[in-house]
Amino acid sequence: MSGPAEDADSRTDSANGDTCVVYGIDELVVGPSRNESDDTPLEIREDAALVAVDGEVIAVGSSEDVTREYPPENAETAIDADGRAVVPGFVDPHTHAVFAGDRSDEFEAKLRGKEYQEILAEGGGILRTVRAVREASDDQLVANLTGHLETMLAHGTTTVEVKSGYGLDTETELRQLEAIDRADAAQPVDLVATFMGAHAVPNDREAEGYVDEVVEEQLPAIANQGIATFCDVFCEEGVFDVAQSRRVLEAGLEHGLTPKVHAEEFVRLGGAELAAELGAASADHLLHANEDDVEALVENGVVPVLLPGTAFGLGEAYADARAFLEAGAPVALATDFNPNCHSRSMEFTQTLGAVEMGMTPAEALLASTHSAALALDLEDGTGTLREGAPADAVVLEAPSFAHLAYRFDTTAVDVVVKAGEVVVE
Numbered sequence: 001m002s003g004p005a006e007d008a009d010s011r012t013d014s015a016n017g018d019t020c021v022v023y024g025i026d027e028l029v030v031g032p033s034r035n036e037s038d039d040t041p042l043e044i045r046e047d048a049a050l051v052a053v054d055g056e057v058i059a060v061g062s063s064e065d066v067t068r069e070y071p072p073e074n075a076e077t078a079i080d081a082d083g084r085a086v087v088p089g090f091v092d093p094h095t096h097a098v099f100a101g102d103r104s105d106e107f108e109a110k111l112r113g114k115e116y117q118e119i120l121a122e123g124g125g126i127l128r129t130v131r132a133v134r135e136a137s138d139d140q141l142v143a144n145l146t147g148h149l150e151t152m153l154a155h156g157t158t159t160v161e162v163k164s165g166y167g168l169d170t171e172t173e174l175r176q177l178e179a180i181d182r183a184d185a186a187q188p189v190d191l192v193a194t195f196m197g198a199h200a201v202p203n204d205r206e207a208e209g210y211v212d213e214v215v216e217e218q219l220p221a222i223a224n225q226g227i228a229t230f231c232d233v234f235c236e237e238g239v240f241d242v243a244q245s246r247r248v249l250e251a252g253l254e255h256g257l258t259p260k261v262h263a264e265e266f267v268r269l270g271g272a273e274l275a276a277e278l279g280a281a282s283a284d285h286l287l288h289a290n291e292d293d294v295e296a297l298v299e300n301g302v303v304p305v306l307l308p309g310t311a312f313g314l315g316e317a318y319a320d321a322r323a324f325l326e327a328g329a330p331v332a333l334a335t336d337f338n339p340n341c342h343s344r345s346m347e348f349t350q351t352l353g354a355v356e357m358g359m360t361p362a363e364a365l366l367a368s369t370h371s372a373a374l375a376l377d378l379e380d381g382t383g384t385l386r387e388g389a390p391a392d393a394v395v396l397e398a399p400s401f402a403h404l405a406y407r408f409d410t411t412a413v414d415v416v417v418k419a420g421e422v423v424v425e
C-alpha cells in the first residue's frame, strides 16, 4: 500500500477533514502506466481500495490493507465497489457548451447533403447560435449550461473545458465567460474557460477588421475579467487564415492566455503548424492533419485533441488517431459538445475512438482522463487517482474499464465521486 500509512492503527478517526473510502474494487485504473515496457498504457491495481481526505487522494492500495487502516465504517463516505471497476473521472477538454437556441433542423439539412460550411456562409450554424445567445438572458445561459453539465456528470465527466465564441462582440463574449464562471460555482463539475472571440466572422464584417476588434477590444476586456485561461481560434478556410489566427493567439499570449487552435478540420490550412510554433496547449480536430503536422505537434509538446463525435455527426472521415499514438503523442479525446455535435457523453466518445479510430479501450480511457487533463495544462493529477490527485472517480456498473468503450446504449456509470463526495448515485 502506498500513501501516508506509517502505523497499523486505524487512521480514519484521526484524519483531518472528511474521509472517503472506496473499497472492494476489482479493477482500479490509477493513471497512465509508469513502465514503458508495459503492454498496456494504464496502471491498473486489482482488488484495490482508495482513500481521500478533503477531496484529495491520500492512499491507494490493496482493499485489505486500506480497509484495515481506514475502516469504511468510520469514514464520512464509504463506497463498497463490490467487485466493480473504478476509473478516474473523465475530463472533456473541448466543448462549446454555453449556448442557446435549437439547430436540429440544420441536422436534417446536413442529412440531405448540405455542407457545414455552406450553412455557415449563409448565416446559419455558429452565426445562428450567436443570434440566440445575444438574445438569451444571463440566467438562461447559466441554466442551459448547468443542465448540460448535469448530463455530463451523470456520464462520468468531472472536469469540462467550455469555450465562449457565440457572442462575437465584447459584451456577449464577456457574458458567456461570466455564465461559465457562475455555472462553475453552482454545481460539482470543474470548469476551465476558453475565450474564442475568433470563432466566426460576424455577418456584417470582414475577417481582417473583426480580428482588429478581437485583438484591440475583446482581448483586453477578457483579460481584465480574468475568467478565461485559454484563447482559441477557428483556423479554417473561409473563417480565419493562418496570419489572422496568429495575430489573435499572439495577442492572447500577451494577455496571459495560452493558445489552442481549431486546426485542419475541413481542409489542411496550417493551424497545426501554427499551434506547434506558438507552443499551444492543444491543436483540436486535426481530421486533415498530415505526417508533418503529427511530427510538429509531438516535437513541440502540443496535445492533439481528437473529436470523433464531430466526424460522426457530419459523416466525415475521422482523424488518424493511430498516427498520433504511434508518434508518441498523448492523444486526448473530447465530445466537442455544441449545437452541431449534440453529444455530452465521454463514454460514447470512447466508443467512437475505439470503433472508428482504432484506439484500444485502454487508449480511449487514457485519452479521456490523464491526456485530456494535459490538453488543459492541469498538472495537479487530474485524470488520475494517484496520491495527491483530486478524488474524482467513477464507479462503473461493470467489472472492467473495457465496458466504457464496449457499451453504447445508455451508461456504464454507476456512482460518481467529485472531490471525495458522492455526486451521482
Ligand SMILES: N=CN[C@@H](CCC(=O)O)C(=O)O
Binding pocket: 096, 125, 126, 129, 234, 262, 265, 310, 336, 338, 339, 340, 341
Ligand atoms: N468548428 C468550429 N466550431 C465548433 C462548431 C460550433 C458550431 O457549429 O456551433 C466545433 O469545434 O465543432
Ligand SMILES: [Zn+2]
Binding pocket: 094, 095, 096, 262, 336
Ligand atoms: Zn470546437
